[in-house]
Amino acid sequence: MPTDRMQRNIERHHDRLRGAMKEQLPQIIGGEDIITAPDGKRIRVPVRYLDEPRFIPARERQESGFGHGASPGNPSNEHREPEIEIELTIEELSELLFEDLKLPRLKPKASSDEMSDTQIEGITTRGPRGRLHLKRSVIEHLKHGGDWRDEDLRYRDVRTKPTEVTKAVVVFVRDASASMDEVKRYRVRAASFWALKWLRRQYQHCHAVFILHDTAAEEVDENTFFKASVMGGTMLSSGVGLASHLLSNRFPSGQYNRYVLHFSDGENWSNDDNRFVQAVKELHNEVEMYAFCQVSPMHFGRPTGAGSLIENLGDEFSRITVGHIWRNEEVSNWLQETFGGEA
Structure with a gap:
């Protein structure tokens, strides 16, 4: 199992990775490969490679006959940060985008339609065996002792709760x-x-x-x-x-x-x-x-x-x-x- 320090390092790396992706969101979300991707397809998003910060000794300048700006295998000494590709679904990218934009939740007005949602609420003395509440039934039985009676049985009560539809x-x-x-x-x-x-x-x-x-x-x-x-x-x-x-x-x-x-x-x-x-x-x-x-x-x-x-x-x-x-x-x-x- 990872130690607390390892877990903190993992979480810090994930936070840095999300930050690097958010920096590039304006360029990413305008890409045609994302807009035209079929539902469910994972897309590859290039992000700046993130390495742990560390000290790197400076290399001594090498004099050569190619001058200061070029060499046979390296036509330019210009630094370019490496990139890695991360696979995301469109929904995962959407989550990242809307989180970064901090768009407020809208305040929709509900329609006159209603959607029924069944929920278990309370206890009743009648119901199918599949909803039998064993603990409550035993408690009722212990109150009087003797043989089990039908009146001792208790069931989970299922009620229909209407919810507004937006x-x-x-x-x-x-x-x-x-x-x-x-x-x-x-x-x-x-x-x-x-x-x-x-x-x-x-x-x-x-x-x-x-x-x-x-x-x-x-x-x-x-x-x-x-x-x-x-x-x-x-x-x-x-x-x-x-x-x-x-x-x-x-x-x-x-x-x-x-x-x-x-x-x-x-x-x-x-x-x-x-x-x-x-x-x-x-x-x-x-x-x-x-x-x-x-x-x-x-x-x-x-x-x-x-x-x-x-x-x-x-x-x-x-x-x-x-x-x-x-x-x-x-x-x-x-x-x-x-x-x-x-x-």
């Missing part, structure tokens, strides 16, 4: 216009992947709905949502309008916690800007959150185009958030900014 629906809306190239579509896929995993950790039942739009919107399946390429121009109001319609008709607010995550590069037809802003204002009262994510570079760190219009609404409407993903490494920052506040 349900959510998240509507993913994506601008599918000609300006949304493959790189931008991948950013949408990575952000949607982790957002859905986070919400499904918070709710017992979480439905996902997918909407694509250019100048008109339509509901599609998940595969089409992520892979559909060039369509027409951009009218952001069409996507928001269809999201509102689907929520009203299929997911009543009294039964579902409702989220709309809208991804775009920020470009929009100018004659649609007012309709878009008005549609978002109206949607605000129907959902727990409307999040607009811009997946293209911003101007001096600020949203451009439609993103700037919605950012101004964020100060007035608490359920509207605006974020951006310019690079794959910014997915974790977007999760923190979007879900880091109170729902």
Whole structure:
């Protein structure tokens, strides 16, 4: 068995390893091999090799005819830290990610549905033999002595306890216009992947709905949502309008916690800007959150185009958030900014 000192060393090493992995999380979670991995598959995550600290004597400088920066087998003396690969499941990586982001637990409202949960509570004088409580039966028998009577038998009492069910629906809306190239579509896929995993950790039942739009919107399946390429121009109001319609008709607010995550590069037809802003204002009262994510570079760190219009609404409407993903490494920052506040 490991000694206390060995156990402390093991725990310290595990803590250092988790710390090294967390340092690289922004780069790790944006990787395509993780986003596209099938359920249950273990993925390999490269992390910095961690050795126990120790003193290493400095080597004497060797003069050679190759100069100070190169040698026949070593073209450069530049130091590179070694790496090791650790195997994790997607769920284990999710746990590490959400722990590092310190995302708050949401406060979901329960639906009118109830789920029955049977629990053993108390003792009763009737029941099947399989639930016979021997100790309590013997105590009852000893109270009077003599022969066993049916009245002495005691059974574990099973009662049905109703529990509230929490349900959510998240509507993913994506601008599918000609300006949304493959790189931008991948950013949408990575952000949607982790957002859905986070919400499904918070709710017992979480439905996902997918909407694509250019100048008109339509509901599609998940595969089409992520892979559909060039369509027409951009009218952001069409996507928001269809999201509102689907929520009203299929997911009543009294039964579902409702989220709309809208991804775009920020470009929009100018004659649609007012309709878009008005549609978002109206949607605000129907959902727990409307999040607009811009997946293209911003101007001096600020949203451009439609993103700037919605950012101004964020100060007035608490359920509207605006974020951006310019690079794959910014997915974790977007999760923190979007879900880091109170729902």
